[in-house]
Structures are given as structure tokens and as C-alpha cells.
Amino acid sequence: MSRQQPPPVAVLSAAWRTLRRMRTAIILLLILAAGAAVGAFFPQRPVSPLTANAWVEDHRSWARIAEFFGLLDVYGSWWFMAISVLLLVSLVGCLLPRYRAFFRAVRARPRAAAALEVQPHYRTGEMALAPEAALHGAERLLRDRRFRLAREDGTVAAEKGHWREGGSLVFHTALLALLIGMAAGKLFGHSGQVAVIEGETFRDTRIEYDSLSAGRFFPGHKGFGVTLEAFDVDWYPNGVPSTFVARTSILDQEGTFVRPYDVYVNSPLTYDGVRLYLLSWGWAPEIRVRQNGAVLYDGPTVFLSDDGSWRGVVKTPGAEPLEMGLEMFFVPDAVLGDDGTPVNGGPRPENPLVVYQQYLGDLRLEEPQSVYALDPRELAPGAVGALRLGRTEGLGDGIEVSFTGLKQYAVFHVASNPGAPVLLVAAILLLVGLIPALYSSRRRVWVRATLHGDAARVEIAGNAAQRKAAFEEEFTELVRDLDRDLHARMSADSAPDGRRIGAQIGGPDG
Amino acid sequence: MVDAQLAQLSDTLFWVAMAVYAVAMGAFFAALYRGARIGAAATVIAWGGLLVHATSIATRALSVGRVPWGNMFEYSNMIGLLLVAVYLLVLDRRLGLRQLGGFAMGAAVLALAGARGVYAPAGPLVPALQSWWLRVHVLAAIVASTLFGLSFIFTVLSLVKSRIERRSPAFTGSTVGAAYVGTEPEAPAERREGLPVDFDNEEPALAERRAMSRIPSAARFDTLAFRTIQIAFPVWTFAVIAGAIWAHEAWGRYWGWDPKETFAFVTWVIYAGYLHARATAGWRGTRAAVISVAGFVSVLFTYFAVNLWIAGLHSYQR
Numbered sequence: 001m002s003r004q005q006p007p008p009v010a011v012l013s014a015a016w017r018t019l020r021r022m023r024t025a026i027i028l029l030l031i032l033a034a035g036a037a038v039g040a041f042f043p044q045r046p047v048s049p050l051t052a053n054a055w056v057e058d059h060r061s062w063a064r065i066a067e068f069f070g071l072l073d074v075y076g077s078w079w080f081m082a083i084s085v086l087l088l089v090s091l092v093g094c095l096l097p098r099y100r101a102f103f104r105a106v107r108a109r110p111r112a113a114a115a116l117e118v119q120p121h122y123r124t125g126e127m128a129l130a131p132e133a134a135l136h137g138a139e140r141l142l143r144d145r146r147f148r149l150a151r152e153d154g155t156v157a158a159e160k161g162h163w164r165e166g167g168s169l170v171f172h173t174a175l176l177a178l179l180i181g182m183a184a185g186k187l188f189g190h191s192g193q194v195a196v197i198e199g200e201t202f203r204d205t206r207i208e209y210d211s212l213s214a215g216r217f218f219p220g221h222k223g224f225g226v227t228l229e230a231f232d233v234d235w236y237p238n239g240v241p242s243t244f245v246a247r248t249s250i251l252d253q254e255g256t257f258v259r260p261y262d263v264y265v266n267s268p269l270t271y272d273g274v275r276l277y278l279l280s281w282g283w284a285p286e287i288r289v290r291q292n293g294a295v296l297y298d299g300p301t302v303f304l305s306d307d308g309s310w311r312g313v314v315k316t317p318g319a320e321p322l323e324m325g326l327e328m329f330f331v332p333d334a335v336l337g338d339d340g341t342p343v344n345g346g347p348r349p350e351n352p353l354v355v356y357q358q359y360l361g362d363l364r365l366e367e368p369q370s371v372y373a374l375d376p377r378e379l380a381p382g383a384v385g386a387l388r389l390g391r392t393e394g395l396g397d398g399i400e401v402s403f404t405g406l407k408q409y410a411v412f413h414v415a416s417n418p419g420a421p422v423l424l425v426a427a428i429l430l431l432v433g434l435i436p437a438l439y440s441s442r443r444r445v446w447v448r449a450t451l452h453g454d455a456a457r458v459e460i461a462g463n464a465a466q467r468k469a470a471f472e473e474e475f476t477e478l479v480r481d482l483d484r485d486l487h488a489r490m491s492a493d494s495a496p497d498g499r500r501i502g503a504q505i506g507g508p509d510g
Numbered sequence: 511m512v513d514a515q516l517a518q519l520s521d522t523l524f525w526v527a528m529a530v531y532a533v534a535m536g537a538f539f540a541a542l543y544r545g546a547r548i549g550a551a552a553t554v555i556a557w558g559g560l561l562v563h564a565t566s567i568a569t570r571a572l573s574v575g576r577v578p579w580g581n582m583f584e585y586s587n588m589i590g591l592l593l594v595a596v597y598l599l600v601l602d603r604r605l606g607l608r609q610l611g612g613f614a615m616g617a618a619v620l621a622l623a624g625a626r627g628v629y630a631p632a633g634p635l636v637p638a639l640q641s642w643w644l645r646v647h648v649l650a651a652i653v654a655s656t657l658f659g660l661s662f663i664f665t666v667l668s669l670v671k672s673r674i675e676r677r678s679p680a681f682t683g684s685t686v687g688a689a690y691v692g693t694e695p696e697a698p699a700e701r702r703e704g705l706p707v708d709f710d711n712e713e714p715a716l717a718e719r720r721a722m723s724r725i726p727s728a729a730r731f732d733t734l735a736f737r738t739i740q741i742a743f744p745v746w747t748f749a750v751i752a753g754a755i756w757a758h759e760a761w762g763r764y765w766g767w768d769p770k771e772t773f774a775f776v777t778w779v780i781y782a783g784y785l786h787a788r789a790t791a792g793w794r795g796t797r798a799a800v801i802s803v804a805g806f807v808s809v810l811f812t813y814f815a816v817n818l819w820i821a822g823l824h825s826y827q828r
Contacts, residue, residue, distance in 0.1 A: 022790040030801070033776045033808070038775075040769040040820060047767055075767050182765075191762065236634055243640075266641040266760045273753035277762035413762035423764065427751045435746045438785075 019086065020093040023357040028087045035083055035329050039074030042066065046073060056297055088179070097173055102165050109150035110157040119461035120468075121475045131449035131456045137485045138447035138460075141478070147445060155448040163436035164466070170433030177426035185419030190214035191223075197284045197300045197409040201227040201251065204274060204414065216417075222272045225251035229260070231281055232406040239347050246278050246410040263412075264397070277413040283310050283330050285354050286405035291319055292398040300407045303330045304372055313374055315363050319399060322360040324382075325374040326401065334386075342386065351390045356405045358382035441466035445478065458486070516573035517632035523566035524587070528622045530559035531594065531615050538611030542721040549608050553598070557614060560594045567591060574632045579648045580639060582817055586625030592656040593618045609724050613663050621659075643756035650749035655809055657742035658781075661735045661786040662806035665799050671817070672796075675728055702787030734796070735802055736788055744780050750774050769820045773812035 006431065018024055048099050053071045056063040070077025082247050090129035127134060128469060131154060139149055192212035196202045203225045203370040206212065227249045234243045246263040261269045269276040280377045296316040302314035310330035317323045331346035334353035342353055362378035369375050383395045387403035394400050443464035446476040461480055464471030538551030567587060571578040577586050597614035601607045753774065758764040764770060784801040787793035 012787065015706045018628060023793065024788060026786050026790060026793060026801075029779050029786065030804075033779040036772055036779065037808070039767060039770040040816065044767055091763065189652070206604050227566075238633075240636065242634065263554075266643075268762065275762060277760070279761070415762045418738075418766070420758065424755075427754070431748060431751070433743060438740045453570065 004284055016093065019090045022094075022452040025090050025094070028083060028090060031116075032083050032087060035074065035080055038071065040089075042071045042074070044075070045072060046076065048416070056138045064258055088176075091172060091175065095169065095176075098165070098169060102162070102169055105165070106162050110148055110159040110444065111287035112150070112152045112155045112157045113461065114162055116155075116287050116446050116448055116459045116461035119446070119463045121472070121480050122459070123461075124457065124459045125459050125483075126452060127458045128454070129486060131448075131451055134449040134456045134458050134486055135447065138449075138458075141482055141485055142445060142447070145478070154450055158444075158445045158447075159443070161440050161442040161465075164440040164442050165436065165437075167436030167438075167440065168435045170429055170468070172433075173438050174426045174429035177422060178427065180427055181419040181422030183419070184422060185213040185215075185417040187217045189415065189417040189419065190218045191417075193279065193411060193413055193415065194284075195302055195409050195411045196226070196228040197302065198228050198231055198407040199300075199416055201225045202412070204412075209414070211466060223253045223272055224258075224271055224274070225255060226269065226271075226276060226412075227251065228410055231410050233408075235348060241331065241347070242283055246277060246281075246412075248276075259497070263410075272416060274416045277415070278410060279413045280305075280411045282411070283349075284407040284409045285312070285328075285330050285352070285403055286407060287312075287314050287326075287328070287354070288402040288404050289314060289319075289324075289326070290400045290402075296399075298404075300405070300409070301328075302372070302409050303328070311372075313372055315365065316365055319360075319367055320397065323363045323365075324395075324399065325359040325363055325379060327357045327359065349406060352403075352406050354388055355384075355386045356401065357384050358395055410418065428441070441470050441471065443474070445475075447482070458482075512632050512634070513573040516569045520570035520573060520632070521565045523569065524561050524622070524626075527559050527563035527566055527625075527711070528619060530555060530562060531590075531618050531622065535615035535619060538615055539554050542612065542724055543717050549611065553602060553608065556594060556598060556611065558590070560598060560823075562658060563591050563594065571630055574634060575578070576635060577649075579652060580635050581630045582628040583625050583630045583814075584619050585648065585652060585813075586628065587657065588652045589624065590618045590621035591655050592620060592653065593659065596656065598743035607794075610663075610667075613667070617659060617663060624814075633819065641669050641756055641760065643752055643759060647752035647756050649747055650745050650752060651827050653747035654742045654749055655757060655813065657738050657745065657789060658777075658806055658809045661738035661742060661802060664731045665802040665806075666736060667725065668728045668735060668787040669799055671722070671725060671731060672728035731775075732799070736797060739784060739802065739805075741773055741780075746774075746778060746781065750778060769816045770812065773816050777805060780808050786799055788813055793822060798824070 015191070016130055024127065032493075035211065043055045045052040055072070056067075059066070063235045066072055074080055081213065087455040113119065117124075118357045135151065135156055136502055139151070141147055142156065142158040145160075147160045148162075150157045156206070177476070190213065192209035193206060194202050194210050202208055204221045204223055206221060229249055230247045232243075232245050232247065233241050236242050244265055247260065248269060249260050250269070252258050260270075263269045263276060263278045265278050268278070278317040282305055285303065286300045287297065287299040288295065288299075296318045297314050301312045301314055303310035311331075312330065314328065331342050331344050331351075331353045333348055334342040334352040335345040335351065337343040342355065358381070359374060359376070359379035360382045361380050364375045364378060385393050387393060387397075387401065388405060389403055392400050392402040441464055445460065445462045448459045450459075451457075460482060462471065462475040462478070534552050534556040537548055537555060540553055541549035567578045567584075570584070574580075579588050593614055597611065597618075601610055601614065634827060753771070754764040756768070758772075784798055784805055787798040789802055
């Protein structure tokens, strides 16, 4: 038939046949595993861009090869996509015919076997019963054991274990649903980060995020507000934090108070389909800068954690005659060390201290720059000092800097993921399908009764596609129960000399 | 917060349990050469070790007032406990495979030694780890890892036995795969292939062969490995799902391809490949066994390498 096909079609149909082979699926799975593993050995740009860039710096010559093969973004690389798509096609290619076959098999009546004695399990015996009564007893027994039954020409055909194939189909379909859920989350969802200082309100609008990535079909921000009323940290005696809690108030689109909510690390706030996770926290000392009585800067300032110390920056372009920047360290519990320099005594704000370094010159604010760092190129160092809480110091030129208060800030991860419910359902189906797919087995049993003189010759045969050892036991039990039931019936019919089925073994077994 | 006395007791009992397991291991291996009575004694010793070990873990849980699987030490420790428990309750009592005691005890001793290598003193959990999902997630990972470990032992033994069987004069073909031409592999329902009479004064080579002959057939091990993975795979699947749900609750994303997640996925895919291989003609037997070994290497990698080695590379800690 392939001879009649034009070459491209022949190639395609050959590829399609190959893809649908189990062998191909196994090899693709192993390649996928190997490919995914590669990603663990290289810093991944989407996960940690800074580490990835540093790696490129350190491995100049290798970097180009690594970049070409997408080793720094394995899970977005062309080859990883290619393997995944091939697996997906292979999966769908296998599933469709299996679905058809499955529904046909489930709808069909159990089929009779022509020869029972060739089945792997076979027993026969004679009983002083009408064949009809024997078959009726067998039917009742098999129905109790939840076999599906069909009667044909003096034979009961029974089968069980469609859930094996059904479960497998559910499992593999759930995998597809999982992929759909992931794609939905990527396309319709968004995620971003924002630092909120105690007392301030974050509004879910594009400009208020510190960083944001939204899917192609993201329907838009909801515009509700979250006020961080207070941030509390509890500590173990050894200085390790025991709980973080961000006490917030939720405000609706009009800014009306809706309800309070305490955000914990493992307990996000959910409002209007958007979730707000507590990611990290930090100190925000309130700094005020005045020059000759005029306020140049006043407010809580976010200090970032940097290997145990806290660093922050204040920029005052309004200072005269030169622009001024302050680079500051915050020490929550400053104790004076032996050499007179402040040392951090612990994480709790027992003796808060702000150490500052003044810079004078041009801040170069006309260029985009981080709010957490100074551009040092046209700045010269000035005064150095330290401020206890509530203190003010003069820096010359009438400039005064004060440490007026201490607040904390919380960093929230804000995200919406419309795919999440799909993912959850898919994950549940994955497990639900897996159990029968792995533990159930397809098995068939036939019982035939024929008139043999004035007795019934009863034959029982069985065959299991999987789990043969377990079926052997099941079959033995079945024979025993059938024997007992039919004998009970036989004595009810008060017929003599019935021979037990199990006693007379014929045919191969086991 | 931490009851120091209980924690101290727990640590002492840990060492006792490890020593008892080592003794039991020696006795089990001796029983392969010397017979049933030593095997029975080894079983009693192993039960004693299990009791001490369980007490050690229980006292640690009490000393910190939380579930005893919050760090790497406790994780490996739990695996050791489960290995011994599964051996004694399932392999020995239900399947009559007492001969495998030496291997099971050896694995437990390794798990405990590994645990000691990453020892952490009893202490509370940081906020990110205080979650119900975490408890479930980690417990499932522990159970699955234990079972994968056992399946690895079975697979290796099946490969070893298969070589021996092929070398033996009565060989008519490897029993790995041979039993299931066209059908699913299934061990004959042989039970209690126990330890028969004592043999003294044997030639070493003969004793060796006799010891190996007391170990079940390659086909039996192959089936055991398959069954174990069949149980472990859904548990691992659940562990990964629970981990994703936990990540969704704690970090706002269910999957981020960090090294831990990546290798959990790699492990899952390899064992999925194994299960498919078992259902495919030409892939049962040795090829499937190789995939199973690769799967366990990936389990070890997920656990040790990602935590200890890649963590250093990637500023990722757990």
C-alpha cells in the first residue's frame, strides 16, 4: 500500500507508525529524562538570571556553545520542546485508537471461547444437576464477584478488569489535561512582586508592581488594594524566626475596606482570583533629610538584605550645591565591638542603628537606575556617621539627616493562575487513573454445562492477561465456591452421587 | 522548645539501632552459609533493632514537638526505619524471603550512615517548612524512596542471579524474561523457600554456590522489583503533586524547574519508562532492569546531589 503513496505521504505515515510504537515512547521518555536532567547542572536563566549571567561571565568560551544548545534555558529550548511535542503526538496517537477499542470492549458482551480445555486454567466435573441449574448458579456466583456476564449456547462467559485499561486511559488523558492547565496558566495568568511597607497600600494595577510578567491573554488587573497594617516576626530563643505574619486589610476597587487577613508564609491571601503570597520581609528605617529646614526626603526606606546586613539608599537631587546620595547600613541590634565599631548582636530590633556614608556630586538620575543603589561614577564620598533611633546629625552645608522611626516591609508575590483548578483536577485524575491501571487486571472466566447421561458435565476455565499468580488464587476460590454452591443446590434437589468439580482435574493448570 | 534530654536519648538510641542492624546483617549473611537457626536468630535481632530505632525516632519527634522528618538527617533515618520494617513485615513474614535479610539490613545500615553524614541536631522548623502539605509531601517521598531502594536491591539481585543461572550447567536460557514470552512476568507462587538444613565443612566455592542457590531465582527478583515499583510509582507521583501544591501555597508557583523539582521529574519519567518497558516485548528483562537501575540513581541524585552538591552551585537550599 505504501508503494502507491507519494514519497512525502509514505514518510509521514511511516513516522506516524513509528511514533505510535511503545518502543518509541520509551526511548522518548528516556531522552526527556536525560534532557531534563541537563537543566539541573546549568543555571537556568528563567529561574535565576543573575546566576546564569555570572556563569556566562565565568565560562566565556563554553558560553556560546551552551547558549546555542539552550543549556541555560533547557525547558524553553527548541530541542526540549521538540521531545515534548513528539511525546505528546505519540501519546495522542496511542490514546485515540485505545479509546475506540476500550469503548467497543466495554460495550461488547463477554465473548464465548470455542475450546475451554486449552485455557490456562481448566477444571471439570460432573454433577447430578440440570445444566441450566448449574449455569444459573455459576451466573449468580460470578455476578456476586462483579464479573460482566453473557450466556451463549450453554456457556457463561464472564469478564472483569476493564478498569485496568480505563484507568490507564484516565491517567494518560489527565496528562494531557495537565499540559492544558499549564498552558492556560501561562497564557491567562500573571505574576509579579511588590514590596509593601507597613502602613502603605498596594493596588493591583500595572504600575504598582516592582516586577511583573503577564500572559499573552491576561485579561487585566483587578485594581483591589491591600494595606499592610503590621508585619510581625516571632523568634525562637536561638534567633531563628518561628513565624512571619503580614497583617493586612483588603480594600475593594473603590478603596472600601472589605476584611482583614493575616498572610503567613504557607497561607496566601486570595481575593478576586488573585493570590498574594508572603515571600520575604525586611527593615524600612524612616529617614528624613533636611537642608536649612526644608525637607528634601522623608519616609520609610526599603533596606535590602545582603548576607545578613541590611543596605539602603537615599537620593536627594534637591541638595545644594551638589546632589547628594546616602548609602546606609541598618543594624537591628547594634552592640559596640571591642574596636568601637558596631556589631550586630541579633536579629531583633533591640538597638537599631543606621550607619551612613554620604556621597556628593551628580546622581545621574537622568539615566534609568536602581532605587536600591547609587551610580558612583560622578559621586565623591563625604561624611560618615551613625544614627541611633530618634537622632539627627548634621552633614555640613546645613544638611541634617535623621533616623525618625523604624518600620518593616513585606515582599509579596502576587499571581493569578486560571489554570490552577484544571491542574488540580488533572492531578487528582492522574492518581485516580494510576491505581487501577497498575493494580487491576483483565481476566476472563467461562463456565459450560452440558448434559452427560443424567448428570451435568460442568467445565470451568479461566485466563488472566496480567497478575497471573493472583488470578490462580482467585480461580481456585471460584472453583471452590462454585463447587459448594452447586452441591448446596444439588442437595436441595436431593440428587445422589454428585462428583465434586475440584476433585477431578482435567487439562493443564497453572 | 527542644527537650535536650529526649534529644540526647534519641541520638544514643540511634547508635544502638545502627549497631544492632549491623549485627543482624552479619547474622543474616552467615545464615546463607550456615542455615536456618542463625536466620531465626538474626530475625529476632533485627526486630530488636527496629524497636530501638522506632524509639529513637519517636523520642526525637517528642523532643522537638513535630513530625520527625524535617531535615536530611531525619529523612534518611526514616528511610532506614522503613527499610527494616518493610523487610520484617512484608518480605520476611508475608513472602517468606528471609534470605534477603542481609541485603535489607545492609541497606538500612547504609541509610543510617548516610543520615549521620548529614546530621542535624534536634530543632524546630523555619516558617517555610511549617505546612501540612510538607508533612504529607515529605512522608510520601520517604515511602517512595524506600520502595525504590528495595526495587533497586531486587533488580541488582535479579541481574546477579541471572548471570549465575546462565553459567550453571542446567541452563536453558535466562529466567529473566524467559518466563514471560508473550505474557506478563509472574513468579511461580512458591512460598517459604526458606533456609534448609545446616551445612558444615564445605568447600568455599561450593558453600558460595549453595548460598546463592538459597537466594530466589532471577525471575522472582525481577517480579519483586516490578511489583515494588508498581507500588512506589503512584506514591512518588503523589509526592510530586503534593510538592507542587505546597510550592503553590508557599511560593505562588507550582513548578519552577529548580534542581530538586527537575530531578523529581526525571525520576518520575525514568520509572514511567520502566513501567512502559515492562509492557513492551523486547524490553522486559535486562533492558527494563537497566532502566530501573537508572531510576534509582536518579532517586539518589534527587536526594543527595541536589541537596549537597548542586545546592552549592545554585544558591538553592532546602
